[in-house]
Amino acid sequence: MTNQPGIVITGASGRMGQMLIRTVAESDAARLVGVVERSGHDWIGRDVGECMGGAALGVSVTDDALEAFSNAQAVIDFTAPAATVEFAALAAQARATHVIGTTGLSDDDLEKIAAAARHATIVRAGNMSLGVNLLVQLTKQVAAALDEDFDIEVIEYHHNRKVDAPSGTALMLGEAAAEGRGVDLKEVTDSGRDGITGARKRGDIGFSAIRAGAIVGEHDVMFASQSERIVLRHVAEDRSVFARGALKAALWGQDKGPGEYDMLDVLGLKG
Numbered sequence: 436m437t438n439q440p441g442i443v444i445t446g447a448s449g450r451m452g453q454m455l456i457r458t459v460a461e462s463d464a465a466r467l468v469g470v471v472e473r474s475g476h477d478w479i480g481r482d483v484g485e486c487m488g489g490a491a492l493g494v495s496v497t498d499d500a501l502e503a504f505s506n507a508q509a510v511i512d513f514t515a516p517a518a519t520v521e522f523a524a525l526a527a528q529a530r531a532t533h534v535i536g537t538t539g540l541s542d543d544d545l546e547k548i549a550a551a552a553r554h555a556t557i558v559r560a561g562n563m564s565l566g567v568n569l570l571v572q573l574t575k576q577v578a579a580a581l582d583e584d585f586d587i588e589v590i591e592y593h594h595n596r597k598v599d600a601p602s603g604t605a606l607m608l609g610e611a612a613a614e615g616r617g618v619d620l621k622e623v624t625d626s627g628r629d630g631i632t633g634a635r636k637r638g639d640i641g642f643s644a645i646r647a648g649a650i651v652g653e654h655d656v657m658f659a660s661q662s663e664r665i666v667l668r669h670v671a672e673d674r675s676v677f678a679r680g681a682l683k684a685a686l687w688g689q690d691k692g693p694g695e696y697d698m699l700d701v702l703g704l705k706g
């Protein structure tokens with residue numbers, strides 16, 4: 436018997452799925468016990484290490500999520516909104532901690548995840564890196580210190596395969612800025628500008644999204660007045676920062692009761 440929690444990775448063939456599989460397989464703190472892909476994918480039934488072009492890892496790719504989850508203590512899930520909502524219910528059923536990195540979740544998806552968290556431990560964050568979670572706290576602090584003479588704009592840069600905007604990270608940063616300023620983000624969001632938009636509204640929090648090439652993920656939070664500008668910036672150099680954060684969250688969740696937590700809880704940055 437080992438005390439290393441068994442971990443299942445969903446979305447095995449994805450950019451994050453493969454990074455997570457390597458991270459867990461190389462870790463001394465956890466065991467890779469399952470990997471899940473969508474039905475019909477050509478990796479199903481094959482050894483995941485070989486599918487990734489390396490040595491066998493002794494774990495076959497499956498499309499039976501519940502069966503995989505029932506052998507695990509945690510599920511790390513960076514897939515797509517519909518899959519994540521389904522996995523939240525299955526992970527709760529299997530009593531496995533569910534770490535959610537998926538972004539682009541709708542209000543309806545978030546309600547379903549909150550319902551699953553009544554019976555299960557869920558850690559969800561649009562960005563699992565230490566640096567971005569520190570930036571969230573800094574953004575809140577700076578927004579609280581400045582008045583509406585400073586326009587706030589969140590600018591995000593990602594690769595050309597990303598399907599959602601604003602990014603999950605941009606939304607975390609926008610929420611932090613709104614909280615610092617004491618306003619409701621939904622009331623002041625300004626995104627998707629195109630055409631004759633009119634002048635910027637005082638107090639709005641703006642979002643701009645760049646999609647190009649292979650950019651892993653970069654975020655600027657700009658505070659701009661008529662006479663000066665502050666820019667807080669985070670650059671993810673590679674996807675391993677997200678995978679290491681997700682593994683940390685899965686281990687952290689092992690002795691926590693049901694509820695929905697975030698990376699600020701995991702990193703002890705709430706204050």
Ligand SMILES: NC(=O)c1ccc[n+]([C@@H]2O[C@H](COP(=O)([O-])OP(=O)(O)OC[C@H]3O[C@@H](n4cnc5c(N)ncnc54)[C@H](O)[C@@H]3O)[C@@H](O)[C@H]2O)c1
Pocket residue numbers: 445446447448449450451452471472473474513514515517518535536537538539560561562563564603677
């Ligand atoms: N929170 C973070 O730190 C963080 C970091 C990076 C990416 N992300 C998010 O993670 C998600 C995935 O990103 P990616 O770049 O790896 O995308 P990707 O498209 O490369 O991978 C997604 C994978 O999920 C699989 N998938 C989809 N539906 C499935 C289902 N029903 N069952 C099993 N597998 C399914 C796809 O086949 C694919 O392999 C996105 O929402 C992205 O924004 C979050």
Ligand SMILES: O=C(O)C1=N[C@H](C(=O)O)CCC1
Pocket residue numbers: 538561562593594597601602603604605651652
């Ligand atoms: O590559 C992605 O997709 C990323 N998604 C997250 C987001 O939406 O903020 C984190 C950065 C990379």
